[in-house]
Amino acid sequence: MPTPPVTLVFESTLACSRAALWRWITDLRCLRREMMPFLRMTAPAGVHRLTELPRVPGRPLFRSLLLALGVVPIDCSWLTLTALDEQQGFHEQSPMLSMRRWSHRRQILDHPTQPGRLLLRDTLEFEPRWRFMRALLAWFVRRFFEHRHAVLRRAFCGGR
Numbered sequence: 001m002p003t004p005p006v007t008l009v010f011e012s013t014l015a016c017s018r019a020a021l022w023r024w025i026t027d028l029r030c031l032r033r034e035m036m037p038f039l040r041m042t043a044p045a046g047v048h049r050l051t052e053l054p055r056v057p058g059r060p061l062f063r064s065l066l067l068a069l070g071v072v073p074i075d076c077s078w079l080t081l082t083a084l085d086e087q088q089g090f091h092e093q094s095p096m097l098s099m100r101r102w103s104h105r106r107q108i109l110d111h112p113t114q115p116g117r118l119l120l121r122d123t124l125e126f127e128p129r130w131r132f133m134r135a136l137l138a139w140f141v142r143r144f145f146e147h148r149h150a151v152l153r154r155a156f157c158g159g160r
Contacts, residue, residue: 003131006128006134006141007123007124008122008124008141008145010145010146010148013117014118014120014153014157016118018118021156025089028043028047028048033151034147035148036070038068038069038143039070039144040066040067040070040071041077042065043064050084055084057081057082058080059080060080060094063079064077064078064079076096076097077096078094078095080095087108088108089107089108090106091105091106092106097129098129098137099128099137100127100128104122120149124145
């Protein structure tokens, strides 16, 4: 019987403009800032923003090594966006060596109860390639995205 995918959702309330948050989530330097010290994603030389790359939905933009602590290669991803919606978010479904399936949807939403604030929501759904790695990868991805959201809150809300 197939194992259901791991599903995780992370949300942060942020005090910034939609344009500023859009610039952040599409800028590879900002994304690296979110990820460090856990991981660093490589990108081709000269690539700084997801929005500057020619995109065909469902086709990889580039191959990225995932480097633990910024230096040790632990995985490889073929960064693939199925949607990139200006000032709304993106949907990434990237083939990875460690995952049978990886889906990451990042949405910029108006906060439902706090006018003038935004809600950044990351929804992850993934299936590790090796069943015995499921619990470990679920734990790591949870900690990794908790860290990413803490960095976002520091950047846009002074740590709140």
